Structure formats: C-alpha cells, structure tokens
Amino acid sequence: MSVDKKMHVLVVDDFPTMRKIIRNLLEQLGFSNIGEAENGADALRKMREANPKFGLVISDWNMEPMTGLQLLKEVRADNGLKATPFIMITAENKTENVIAAKEAGVNNYIVKPFNAATLKSKIEAVLGPIG
Amino acid sequence: MTEPNAAKLLTREQVTSAITTLMGKLSSQSTQIHEKIVQDLFDLAGQIDSLYAELGNIQPNNLKSDHLKSAHDELSAVVEATSTATFQIIGEMEKLEKLAKELPADKGPQVVDCVTRVYEACSFQDITGQRITKVVKTLKAVEERVDALIHTLGGTRPSEMKDTRIGEEALLNGPSLPGQGISQDEIDKLLGF
Structure with missing residues (x-):
C-alpha cells in the first residue's frame, strides 16, 4: 500500500532556506500538506496543537532552544505523539550522534548535504512506497 | 555573583x-x-x-581591539548574505518549476530534474552556515580569553586600533557590512548619474 500523500508532514529546521528546500522536494514527491517549524520547541507546540496530527516529522538536529534530539525524546515520551514517524536530517554525522538518535527512537537518519533520491528512499523506508 | x-x-x-x-x-x-x-x-x-x-x-590590547570583532562581524555577514542569495535562487527555481508544467511532455520533466539538482545544491548554505557559526563561536571564545589576559595584566580595552595604512592601500577594505558603506542609489547621486 502506498503512502497517503495527503498526510500532514512537519519540516523542522532553523534555516529557512533548508525548510524551503525540503518543502519543495516533498511537494515534488506529491505531498501537499506541509507544515514548518523553526526549532524543536516550536515543532512540539505545533504537533500538540495539530488536528489532524502530523503523519511524519522531518527534523534538523542542531537548533535552539530545543534540538532535534530533544524534540524526538519529547515526542516519544508523549502518549499522543509517540507513534509519529520521525526522520532526522542533519549535518551531525558522527557515529555517536546516530546511535543517540537511534536510542531515542528515530525512524531514519539523513546526513546533509543530501539529495532528492535519498530523501525519497528514507521516507519510503519509514512509510512505504510513495508511488 | x-x-x-x-x-x-x-x-x-x-x-x-x-x-x-x-x-x-x-x-x-x-x-x-x-x-x-x-x-x-x-x-x-x-x-x-x-x-x-x-x-x-604580546600586546593583547592590539589583538583584542577591532580585529576579532571585525572577523566575527564579517563571518556573520557572510552567513546572512549567502542565506539571502540562496533563498532568492530557490524562489526563482520555484517559478521555473511552475513554468515547466506548461512545457511539452518531453521537456517539462527535464527542467524539473534540473530544478531539483539546484534545490539539492542550495543545501550547501546550511552546511557552510553551520561551519561559519562554529568559527564565530571560537572567535568569541578567543576574545573572552584575550579579555581575561588584559584584565590579568592590568590593561584596559583600547577604544579603537589605528589603521596605519596610507594611500590606495587604505582604500582596500573589502565589502562593507550591512549598514555601513553607501547604497548604489547614493553612489549614483554622488556621481551625478
């Protein structure tokens, strides 16, 4: 079964340029309901307020005041949000980073710089074929 | 405290x-x-x-003065300028992407592919921005250490370091930071165009 492209996707990054790039690439893949947040705290607030809930979060790591890892931990600790698929997309490419994200419950991990094909394949790995 | x-x-x-x-x-x-x-x-x-x-x-006062602050400001300006330019590039690419839908079926997807490559390439700005931000933080740390050294040696901060360059050499200062220098309009007025 292919991915529901009407699902709400949240893109979290403190760089407006990067949010725009990811948004545009998601739109090319057919997603049309895309939200944006500029840090973990902003994302958490939007996730809690969202109706319908976001079906996928694509988040940067290095942000203030709440990092992507902190956001991930908050999401996994929140009964209403814990099942949300979460992809980390970051320049933090050390082994310990990936391990920490995995231990926190990340569903996939993309290292910047990345390309459209990588983004598509990671989303498919988490949600299923995009089609 | x-x-x-x-x-x-x-x-x-x-x-x-x-x-x-x-x-x-x-x-x-x-x-x-x-x-x-x-x-x-x-x-x-x-x-x-x-x-x-x-x-x-070592004359920490000289090191402290405007050199570190200037380096810090210049790097911050680089981040700002590349961010603005990248945002503009992406904006123009979005227009091209929309126009591509009006192209014949054998041309449209090719244009979209090119636009995608540009989006991917534009992610450089995030990486370089993060790297430069790290350098800026390092400079701030050096600045603090130099401040501590000045304090230990009983020195005081100089108000400004004198530029000793003369003639044409003194005119070479690179691009001005935002808010400094004058605009193209002001230059045109100055030159009477």
Whole structure:
C-alpha cells in the first residue's frame, strides 16, 4: 500500500532556506500538506496543537532552544505523539550522534548535504512506497 | 555573583610582593635547606617576572581591539548574505518549476530534474552556515580569553586600533557590512548619474 500523500508532514529546521528546500522536494514527491517549524520547541507546540496530527516529522538536529534530539525524546515520551514517524536530517554525522538518535527512537537518519533520491528512499523506508 | 577566572589571578605586583615577603621570612633562617628554598624562590620570582614581561610584549590590547570583532562581524555577514542569495535562487527555481508544467511532455520533466539538482545544491548554505557559526563561536571564545589576559595584566580595552595604512592601500577594505558603506542609489547621486 502506498503512502497517503495527503498526510500532514512537519519540516523542522532553523534555516529557512533548508525548510524551503525540503518543502519543495516533498511537494515534488506529491505531498501537499506541509507544515514548518523553526526549532524543536516550536515543532512540539505545533504537533500538540495539530488536528489532524502530523503523519511524519522531518527534523534538523542542531537548533535552539530545543534540538532535534530533544524534540524526538519529547515526542516519544508523549502518549499522543509517540507513534509519529520521525526522520532526522542533519549535518551531525558522527557515529555517536546516530546511535543517540537511534536510542531515542528515530525512524531514519539523513546526513546533509543530501539529495532528492535519498530523501525519497528514507521516507519510503519509514512509510512505504510513495508511488 | 561568581567572579570571572581572570579576577582570581594575582597581578604581577601581588605575586612579586608575596614571594619577596616569603623570601624575607626565610632569609632570617640560616640552615642550608632554607638557603636552597630562598634561591629557588629567587629563580621562581625571576621566571614569573620574565613571563609577565613576555605576556606584556604580546600586546593583547592590539589583538583584542577591532580585529576579532571585525572577523566575527564579517563571518556573520557572510552567513546572512549567502542565506539571502540562496533563498532568492530557490524562489526563482520555484517559478521555473511552475513554468515547466506548461512545457511539452518531453521537456517539462527535464527542467524539473534540473530544478531539483539546484534545490539539492542550495543545501550547501546550511552546511557552510553551520561551519561559519562554529568559527564565530571560537572567535568569541578567543576574545573572552584575550579579555581575561588584559584584565590579568592590568590593561584596559583600547577604544579603537589605528589603521596605519596610507594611500590606495587604505582604500582596500573589502565589502562593507550591512549598514555601513553607501547604497548604489547614493553612489549614483554622488556621481551625478
């Protein structure tokens, strides 16, 4: 079964340029309901307020005041949000980073710089074929 | 409130005074061990004095002044400028992407592919931005250490470092930071165009 492209996707990054790039690439893949947040705290607030809930979060790591890892931990600790698929997309490419994200419950991990094909394949790995 | 590290350090005069006092007390003793200790303290005092003199020669005030602040501001301006330019590039690509839908079926997807490659390439700005931000933080740390050194040596911040360049050399300052320099309109007015 292919991915529901009407699902709400949240893109979290403190760089407006990067949010725009990811948004545009998601739109090319057919997603049309895309939200944006500029840090973990902003994302958490939007996730809690969202109706319908976001079906996928694509988040940067290095942000203030709440990092992507902190956001991930908050999401996994929140009964209403814990099942949300979460992809980390970051320049933090050390082994310990990936391990920490995995231990926190990340569903996939993309290292910047990345390309459209990588983004598509990671989303498919988490949600299923995009089609 | 916690004192900064530099405030806990003794000044050159305080160190010299403390050692001299100690040496005075020990000098009143006559044993061989005490003589050795006194000699060691004399050597130590000499070395501390040399160290302070060398640190003084580094002229931390000159290093501190505008150099570090300027480097910090220039790098921040690089991040800002590349961010603005990248955002604009992406905006124009979005227009192309929309126009591509009106192209024949054999051309449209090719244009979209090109636009995608541009989106991917534009992610450089995030990476370079993060790297430059790291350098800016390092510069700030160096600035703080230099401040501490100035404090320890009893110096004060200079208001501004003098630019000693003259003639055409003094005109070479690179691009101005935002808010500095004049605009194209102002240049045109100045030149009467």
